[in-house]
Amino acid sequence: MELQAVLMAAGGGSRMTDLTYNTPKPMLPVGNKPLMWYPLNLLERVGFEEVIVITTREVHKMMSTDPKTKLDIKMKLDVVCIQEDGDMGTADALRHIHQKVKTDILVVSCDLITDVALHEVVDLFRAHNATVAMLMSKAHEFTETVNVPQRDFVGVDQSGKRLLFMANEADLEDGLIVRRSIIRKHPRMHIKTGLVDAHLYCLKKAVVDFLAENKSISSIRGELVPFLVRKQFSKMTSGQKRMDDTETVDQKNDGLTNDDLFFPSRDEALLQLAQERSCWNDHRGDMSEAYHGGKLRCYVHIMDQGLCYRVNTLSAYIEANRMAPKFIEEPAVHPSAVISERFQMGSDSMIGAGCHVADKTSIKRSTIGISTTVKEKVKVTNSIIMHGVTIEEGCNIQGSVICSNAVIGRGADLKYCLVGNGQRIEPEGDTYSNTKKSILLEVSVTFGLV
Amino acid sequence: MADSGVSGGADKKDNIEREKIEGKELTKEEKQRLRKEKKQQKKGKEKKDASLPQVSVAETAAPASQLKAERRARQEAERTSKQSKKGDTGQPATTSKPKIPPNELQPVVKRLPEHIQVDDPDVLKKLAKKLERQQIPRRLDYGYKVSLFSHLLQYSRKAPLTQQLSIPSAVIHPAIVRLGLQYSQGIVAGSNARSIALLHAFKQVISDYTTPSNEELSRDLVNKLKPYISFLNQCRPLSASMGNAIKYIKKEISNIPSQFKEDDAKKKLLNCIECFIEEKIVLAAKAIAKSSIEKINDGDVILVYGCSSLVNHILCEAFEKGRKFRVIVVDSRPRLEGREALRRLVQKGISCTYVLISAVSYILPEVSKVFLGAHALLANGYVMSRVGTSQIALVAKAFNVPVLVCCETYKFCERVQTDSFVSNELDDPDDLIVTRKGETQLKDWQQVPRLGLLNLVYDVTPPDFVDLVITDLGMIPCTSVPVVLRVKNVDLL
Numbered sequence: 001m002e003l004q005a006v007l008m009a010a011g012g013g014s015r016m017t018d019l020t021y022n023t024p025k026p027m028l029p030v031g032n033k034p035l036m037w038y039p040l041n042l043l044e045r046v047g048f049e050e051v052i053v054i055t056t057r058e059v060h061k062m063m064s065t066d067p068k069t070k071l072d073i074k075m076k077l078d079v080v081c082i083q084e085d086g087d088m089g090t091a092d093a094l095r096h097i098h099q100k101v102k103t104d105i106l107v108v109s110c111d112l113i114t115d116v117a118l119h120e121v122v123d124l125f126r127a128h129n130a131t132v133a134m135l136m137s138k139a140h141e142f143t144e145t146v147n148v149p150q151r152d153f154v155g156v157d158q159s160g161k162r163l164l165f166m167a168n169e170a171d172l173e174d175g176l177i178v179r180r181s182i183i184r185k186h187p188r189m190h191i192k193t194g195l196v197d198a199h200l201y202c203l204k205k206a207v208v209d210f211l212a213e214n215k216s217i218s219s220i221r222g223e224l225v226p227f228l229v230r231k232q233f234s235k236m237t238s239g240q241k242r243m244d245d246t247e248t249v250d251q252k253n254d255g256l257t258n259d260d261l262f263f264p265s266r267d268e269a270l271l272q273l274a275q276e277r278s279c280w281n282d283h284r285g286d287m288s289e290a291y292h293g294g295k296l297r298c299y300v301h302i303m304d305q306g307l308c309y310r311v312n313t314l315s316a317y318i319e320a321n322r323m324a325p326k327f328i329e330e331p332a333v334h335p336s337a338v339i340s341e342r343f344q345m346g347s348d349s350m351i352g353a354g355c356h357v358a359d360k361t362s363i364k365r366s367t368i369g370i371s372t373t374v375k376e377k378v379k380v381t382n383s384i385i386m387h388g389v390t391i392e393e394g395c396n397i398q399g400s401v402i403c404s405n406a407v408i409g410r411g412a413d414l415k416y417c418l419v420g421n422g423q424r425i426e427p428e429g430d431t432y433s434n435t436k437k438s439i440l441l442e443v444s445v446t447f448g449l450v
Numbered sequence: 451m452a453d454s455g456v457s458g459g460a461d462k463k464d465n466i467e468r469e470k471i472e473g474k475e476l477t478k479e480e481k482q483r484l485r486k487e488k489k490q491q492k493k494g495k496e497k498k499d500a501s502l503p504q505v506s507v508a509e510t511a512a513p514a515s516q517l518k519a520e521r522r523a524r525q526e527a528e529r530t531s532k533q534s535k536k537g538d539t540g541q542p543a544t545t546s547k548p549k550i551p552p553n554e555l556q557p558v559v560k561r562l563p564e565h566i567q568v569d570d571p572d573v574l575k576k577l578a579k580k581l582e583r584q585q586i587p588r589r590l591d592y593g594y595k596v597s598l599f600s601h602l603l604q605y606s607r608k609a610p611l612t613q614q615l616s617i618p619s620a621v622i623h624p625a626i627v628r629l630g631l632q633y634s635q636g637i638v639a640g641s642n643a644r645s646i647a648l649l650h651a652f653k654q655v656i657s658d659y660t661t662p663s664n665e666e667l668s669r670d671l672v673n674k675l676k677p678y679i680s681f682l683n684q685c686r687p688l689s690a691s692m693g694n695a696i697k698y699i700k701k702e703i704s705n706i707p708s709q710f711k712e713d714d715a716k717k718k719l720l721n722c723i724e725c726f727i728e729e730k731i732v733l734a735a736k737a738i739a740k741s742s743i744e745k746i747n748d749g750d751v752i753l754v755y756g757c758s759s760l761v762n763h764i765l766c767e768a769f770e771k772g773r774k775f776r777v778i779v780v781d782s783r784p785r786l787e788g789r790e791a792l793r794r795l796v797q798k799g800i801s802c803t804y805v806l807i808s809a810v811s812y813i814l815p816e817v818s819k820v821f822l823g824a825h826a827l828l829a830n831g832y833v834m835s836r837v838g839t840s841q842i843a844l845v846a847k848a849f850n851v852p853v854l855v856c857c858e859t860y861k862f863c864e865r866v867q868t869d870s871f872v873s874n875e876l877d878d879p880d881d882l883i884v885t886r887k888g889e890t891q892l893k894d895w896q897q898v899p900r901l902g903l904l905n906l907v908y909d910v911t912p913p914d915f916v917d918l919v920i921t922d923l924g925m926i927p928c929t930s931v932p933v934v935l936r937v938k939n940v941d942l943l
Contacts, residue, residue: 002624003617047616106617119612126612126624127631270650270727278643279757279787280636287797 001103003122003202005048008090009036009055009110010082015313022421023404024059026110028317029369029386031324032334032352035311036063038113038327040073043106046118050076052100054093055110056084089218091211098212101205107220109199113320114308115327116198116301124161124299125202128282128291132207132228133299134163135200137308140319155182155191156300162282163298164189166229168222181233185292186283197221198308225298232296314418318401321367321384325350352387369404392427565687566873569601581684584677585621587614589684593879596902603687604876610634611685625654626678630685639787641691641825641861642731642759648682648692649723652699656719660712667715668706675700687875690826690834690863698726730860734922735760738856739767741920742821745854750775750818753846755807756836757787757794758823760856765821766798776800778817782807782838784881784905807838814849822911824857829935830866831913831928833857837906840870843915852917855928859921862935870909879903 013025020028026036036059043051055063060079080097082088088096094107106122116135125133136154153176155165164182182189199221207228217223281290291297307327309320325332325348332347333339337355346364351357354371361378368374369387378391382399385391389402392410399416402408406419409427419425567573568591581588592606612631619627629651632638638647652675659674661667679696682688688696702722706715742764746752752775754761765777777800781788788804795802805813820842826834833839833855846853867873882903883892895901913928923934 002619002627005618047620048618049620117613118617119610119615122617123610123612123631126628127635127637129628270646270653273727273732274638274643274647274650276643277640277646277759278638279640279759279790280638281790281793284789284793287793 003048004101004103004105005043005051006094006097006101006105006107007036007039007043007051007053007055007110008093008107008199009053009059010084010088010093011110011312012084013111013312016317018418018420019314019317019401019403024056024062025312026055026059027062028311029367030113030311030317030320031328031350031367032369033324033328035113036110037073039108039110040075040077041327042112042114042116042118043108044073044075048075050078052078052080052097054080054082054097057081058084089222090220091217091224094208094220095211095215098208101208104202104204105208107199107201107203109310111311112198112200112309113311113323113327114198114200114303115306116200116303116308121200121301122202124301128297128299130202130297130299131204132163132225133202133301134225135198135301135303135308136195137198137303137306139194139196140309151193152195152197153191153193154195154300155189156302157186157283158188158190159282160190160302161299162186163229163300164232165191166226168226171226179233185233185286185288187285192302195302196308196310198303198310201225228296229298232294232298314401318384322348322365324367358393563873565603565683566601568603581680584680586677586681586684587611593896594902595876596904598871599874599876599904599906602874602876605634605878606880607635607878608880611681622678622681623651623655623658625651626681630682633682633686640757640759641689642858644689645691645695645860646727646731649695649699649727653720653723656716656723659716666708667710667712668704668708671703672700675703690865691858691861694860694863695726699723726860730858730922734858734860735763737922738858738920739764741925742854742856743768743771743773745819745918745920746773746775748774751778751816752776753778753780753814753817753820753842753851754791755780755788755820755822755839755842756782756785757791758856760858761821761823762791762794764856765795765800769798769800776802778803778805778813780805780807780810780813780838780842784877784884785836787836807841810842811845811849814845814851817846817849817851820846820851820853822853822855822916824855824861825908826861826863826865827855827857827919827928827931828867828910829862829864829932830868831916831931832867833911833913833916833919833928834863834867834908835911837870837909840909840911840915843911847915853915854918854920855911855916856920859923859934859938862931862938864935867910868912870906874909875907877905877907879905881905 009026011025013020013028016025019025027034029035030038036053040051060081063077063079078100080100082093082096090107090109094101094105104125114135114137116137121133121135124130151169153165153167153169153172154163155178156162157164164186165178167176176191178189201220207224211217211224217227275290278290283292307323309316309323311317311320328350332349333345333351334353334355336353337351337357339351339355339357340359340361342359343357344362344364345351346366348365349363350367351363352368352370352372355368356373357363357368358374358376358378360376361374361380363374363380364382366380366383366385368380368385369389371387372385372389372391374380374385374391375393377393378395378397380391380395380397383397384401385397386402386404386406388405389408390406391397391402391408392412394411395408396413397408398414400414400418402414402419403421403423405422406424408414408419408425411427412425414425564573564577578588589603589605589611590609591604592609593604595602595604610631611634612627615622615627622630629638629647632647633644638644655675655678656671659667659671661670675696679688682692699719699722702719706718710718738760746768750773752765754765754777768775777795779788779792779795779802781792781804783806792802792804803813822833822835822839822843824833824835828834833843835855843853865873879895880903882905883890883895892903895903916928919926919928919931921934926934
């Protein structure tokens with residue numbers, strides 16, 4: 001077998017707590033399908049037959065019992081439940097399933113919605129015998145502005161495929177330090193900041209074995225990948241003194257050598273023989289052989305076209321909902337929904353199963369969840385209505401997110417609000433509106449999240 | 451012949467009976483042998499029956515109708531006539547082709563390979579059917595092809611075959627997928643490198659192989675390898691050296707005696723592959739280097755073209771042995787492989803000059819010898835090598851500079867070709883597009899009518915331009931290649 005897929009669905013959704021208060025993140029409805037469905041669909045389309053899903057017991061229960069969140073996936077899902085306490089990072093989760101990993105793995109996060117041609121990432125992994133190959137995408141306008149001090153600096157070589165440098169602004173205290181060994185080997189490096197890390201990694205089995213032994217690494221994205229990227233350019237043996245770097249970040253990892261990560265494939269001598277006789281080199285201008293003789297290689301595929309969203313913030317969630325109809329081949333209006341005749345629906349909207357939509361309603365660029373009831377004369381624009389919501393007559397909902405089982409009373413007027421789970425909005429209520437275009441957390445507090 | 455088979459079968463049957471009596475379990479091979487004997491006996495009986503049609507009719511007429519019996523008798527007669535024609539030794543018809551004894555002159559109709567008949571729709575249909583059967587996706591042609599070469603395949607590097615494969619590749623072994631990708635992207639290039647990489651991948655395939663029940667390793671493994679070879683062919687057309695290596699492996703696999711246990715058989719095969727690489731590639735290179743060093747004198751100016759692993763090896767060895775010479779590396783677009791040759795030679799300390807092929811006639815008066823590598827040596831003495839080699843040989847001949855071609859014997863090929871059009875390889879035409887000073891002139895070449903980009907990979911040099919061929923069997927003139935081939939074939943048999 002070539003690759004095993006691992007889906008990380010135990011994340012808490014720490015940046016969108018209002019939404020995930022009642023529903024765990026992997027089960028949030030996006031386009032009337034649970035968020036987990038999208039990466040699983042991607043894997044299924046590409047040809048995977050089984051996936052190891054790492055999730056919490058709650059999500060597992062919801063997956064198997066709740067009809068609203070059933071998954072329609074034909075692959076075999078091997079669910080591994082872990083504790084919900086949130087101390088377990090993604091690398092810890094990999095360590096947990098170390099016994100199940102028999103070959104190289106493809107790690108996907110449950111909040112990834114993308115239509116990437118997966119073979120582009122995997123081809124890099126295969127052709128160059130890479131240790132890690134990952135996917136990144138150019139960020140879109142809706143994402144939080146770049147002034148947030150969590151910028152990622154990603155350095156790639158001239159071809160745009162080899163990953164030379166990766167660091168988060170939070171880890172760089174004095175400024176961006178680039179080691180001389182990198183510059184000596186790759187004199188031209190492009191550093192990019194506006195990239196979204198899709199959290200899709202192809203890792204060699206040797207890396208998982210390495211993780212099993214080194215318990216200090218707990219997050220793939222935050223620690224493992226930057227570590228591997230740095231290790232590409234360190235000296236081969238630990239005995240030699242490293243003369244040219246002043247980094248203090250990886251002091252604790254100094255003891256580890258490249259040899260730990262480099263497990264020779266079978267017949268390494270033969271591969272070496274083939275490489276020596278091949279007239280190919282990945283760079284030119286200096287005297288070194290292909291890949292500078294380095295055995296550890298990290299590659300990245302940067303998507304510039306196509307959709308790639310990571311649904312870990314509220315604005316990402318809203319944007320993903322808007323884009324969801326493009327992914328799903330089902331018709332926008334579910335056949336089991338009861339729709340009246342005098343009813344306006346825009347082309348970007350989606351209506352879930354078992355809905356009741358009454359007369360004279362207008363639904364534009366919105367998603368209506370499963371089993372929702374929308375009464376007469378309701379105007380819903382640019383909103384996300386989750387499952388089991390009741391919207392009484394005459395409401396006007398704009399730019400809002402209404403969570404499951406909420407009830408919006410008659411004549412309510414909501415603009416850019418977030419209504420929590422199971423809440424009730426009083427009928428003929430005051431115009432609850434949020435003058436700023438973004439949804440503030442304080443507003444949801446007034447609606448009384450229990 | 452069927453009788454002898456029957457008698458031989460009878461002996462084996464006795465053995466099996468004895469073993470049965472002794473209480474031992476019949477092994478898989480013995481069961482198959484039993485099955486074979488039964489089939490042979492049945493055929494022998496049928497043959498006897500065919501000669502006495504009335505008897506067979508009488509035997510079979512009892513339960514069935516007259517027409518059925520007559521039809522059966524007719525079929526048996528046809529079958530026996532076919533058997534005698536083919537010279538069948540009584541084996542069941544699971545082997546693909548009957549063995550043609552070498553001394554029998556039979557009119558052999560050589561089939562043209564499919565990859566040089568791309569403009570014939572019937573051939574394409576057949577190829578598509580074959581690929582569908584093997585579950586291998588077909589790579590599509592790309593771009594406008596120059597009319598003289600429209601019978602060849604032209605692929606784009608941006609559309610790899612893996613686009614159409616499922617990602618954890620189930621049909622094709624992952625080592626082969628990786629190899630195919632490396633071929634199509636040019637990461638493994640050069641005929642020696644490609645052959646070694648191919649054998650390395652086959653070693654992994656063989657190690658991971660398990661014989662399914664009711665199958666014999668010698669037959670099933672060959673059938674398993676066929677789709678892999680088709681896949682590699684789709685990624686990049688196979689080279690002559692690779693073809694010879696595959697032939698060798700297939701022969702080794704088919705010759706595995708059926709008594710071997712699976713582990714022993716696998717070990718033997720892996721050993722064979724290692725021997726092949728060691729003898730035909732590594733040791734051959736050493737032998738060729740030894741012979742060539744005699745031809746390199748102090749003060750020589752040697753011209754090389756492109757990046758040939760063998761020629762680089764020779765020059766490095768000669769330099770280590772202390773010969774004083776300098777090298778002129780000639781390079782050509784779009785591959786610009788000479789840069790890699792230049793790097794390797796300069797790294798050793800050899801003083802080099804670098805020119806493009808357009809300057810060859812300018813630089814030739816300085817040159818004392820030309821060393822060329824070869825992709826394959828054809829049966830009529832022609833040398834098939836990177837495009838541009840024949841040009842260099844021609845100009846060198848005009849300047850009376852000796853041309854020496856270095857080639858291992860495993861690259862000798864039985865094909866005959868006198869021009870570079872009939873069988874060649876078309877590389878990605880987009881490689882010819884280059885950006886200079888921010889401008890890409892050929893960016894929209896597909897929109898320009900009647901403009902075709904041609905990126906040939908190989909060309910063929912006639913033997914009149916080649917003075918000597920240095921092989922691991924010694925230094926031979928170009929016209930002795932068919933002799934070597936004949937000697938090799940006799941050895942193999």
